[in-house]
Amino acid sequence: MNTDEFRTSLRAWLDDNDLTPPDDHSFDVQVAQLSRVRRALYDAGWMRYGWPTEVGGLGGPAVLRAVLGEEIATRGLAEPGIYSMIEVLVPTVISYATPELAAEMVPRMLNGDEQWCQGFSEPGSGSDLASLSTRAEPDGDTWVINGQKVWTSLAQFADRCVLLTRTAPGHEGITAFFLDMDTPGITVRPLRTMHGVDEFAEVWFDDVVVGADRMLGRPGDGWQLAMDLLPHERSTCFWHRIAYLFSVLDGLVRQSDPADDLDLGAAYLAAHTIRCRSYGTQQRLGSGLRLGPETSVDKVLLATAEQQLFDTCRDLRPGAIEWTDPVLRSEYLYSRAATIYGGTAEIQRNIIARRLLDLGKGDSG
Incomplete structure (x- = not known):
């Protein structure tokens, strides 16, 4: 088909x-x-x-x-x-x-x-994923996990978790497991964010035992797993989000008048730019090509488009976010984090500069 x-x-x-x-x-x-x-x-x-x-x-x-x-x-x-x-x-x-x-x-x-969740970020290791400290230590045919994760989406609903742990120093010392969330020793506490939704949670692991057969890959494959996973966050997932943003924009257009055309045009241009970029990413994914650091461009463009769209909603529908539209208010507040979650805008631009444009590697003279 x-x-x-x-x-x-x-x-x-x-x-x-x-x-x-x-x-x-x-x-x-x-x-x-x-x-x-x-x-x-x-x-x-x-x-x-x-x-x-x-x-x-x-x-x-x-x-x-x-x-x-x-x-x-x-x-x-x-x-x-x-x-x-x-x-x-x-x-x-x-x-x-x-x-x-x-x-x-x-x-x-x-x-x-x-439902599954993704146990990557920690209180001291957000965008700096390589510094994670949740430990997994071997014990016969099992591993024992101790540590804490944070900003774990859907953890309170999840049956399984793709979990990154430290088993040795450095990038090569990160190991992933596919953990059952009802395993004894796991504590989940939802986090209430400013947009009023308990999407995220803190998760503690206290002497949690997981079988060696639940390791994803081999010991030390966790960093490569993370590098393979992150581009997926910025491919098909982004395409879905972009479709939703266009549905929001369409609704805004229906409620606006010709005097708003300039603001609406700017919001459309930002959304159209990321859709074009994401379409190319979908084509590469569909052709079986490996996605890599170029998806950081997608991340920057989507965050920009999302914030611009909801800023436009705020400007063209005075009072809706503040008083009359709780759904729009939640979306607006959530859009403030678009340049933070999934890797901050600053880190994405560093990746673009260093890994795509080969900047920052010259001599100091």
């Missing part, structure tokens, strides 16, 4: 199957709606396209997954950020878990039975 056929058939199916979310924007309801949407899409086959048959998929190009997420985001059927976690964690498990473990676990994520 090619992309156009897939989109046409999917749209017809979505028109005939009501997946409208409840009129309740609490985070618990959003997560429940996510499971509902995934289950319906999996049972109908849509969620399985673009994934390998070895893990319960129906095959086909990965771009079909981007089309599916775009339609879900545009129709507002599931919150794009948490929907897109599937595009970050499932490819990682497929690449690094044993084939048997991937075949067992991936269908549970695709069909909505489970």
Whole structure:
């Protein structure tokens, strides 16, 4: 099935199957709606396209997954950020878990039975991921984990966690595990952010025992796993988010008048720029090319477009964010973090300068 056929058939199916979310924007309801949407899409086959048959998929190009997420985001059927976690964690498990473990676990994520989380950031190791200190020490056929993670999305709902730990010094001393979140010794405390949603959590690990068969890759593969995972955060996930931003922009245009055209045009230009850039990233991903530091450009452009769009919403709808539109208020406040989460804008620009433009390496003279 090619992309156009897939989109046409999917749209017809979505028109005939009501997946409208409840009129309740609490985070618990959003997560429940996510499971509902995934289950319906999996049972109908849509969620399985673009994934390998070895893990319960129906095959086909990965771009079909981007089309599916775009339609879900545009129709507002599931919150794009948490929907897109599937595009970050499932490819990682497929690449690094044993084939048997991937075949067992991936269908549970695709069909909505489970949520997974990503245990990377720590209180002293956010954008500086290589300085993480959560330790895993060998004990026979198991490993014992102690430490703390923070800003872990969906941790309070998650059944599994892709967890980075330190097993030796340096980059080569980072090792990843696929951990069951109901393992004794794990404590999760949700974090209330300024946009009023408990999406993130702190997670403590106190003598948590995990089997060696749950290691992702080999000891020391964790840094490479992280470098492979991060571009996925900036490919299909971004395409979903961009689709959502355009739906917000379309709504704003319908409520505006010709005097607002200049502001709307600037917001559209920023959104169109990242969509063009992300389209190229989707093409590279669909061609089987490896994504690398060039996705830092995508990250900077998306953060810029997101903040500009919600700044425009604030300017053209006076009082809505402050008083009358709680959903828009939450989105506006969340957009303030767009230049922080997933690697700060400053770090992304350093990556672009050093790894893409080869700057900063000359002599001091």
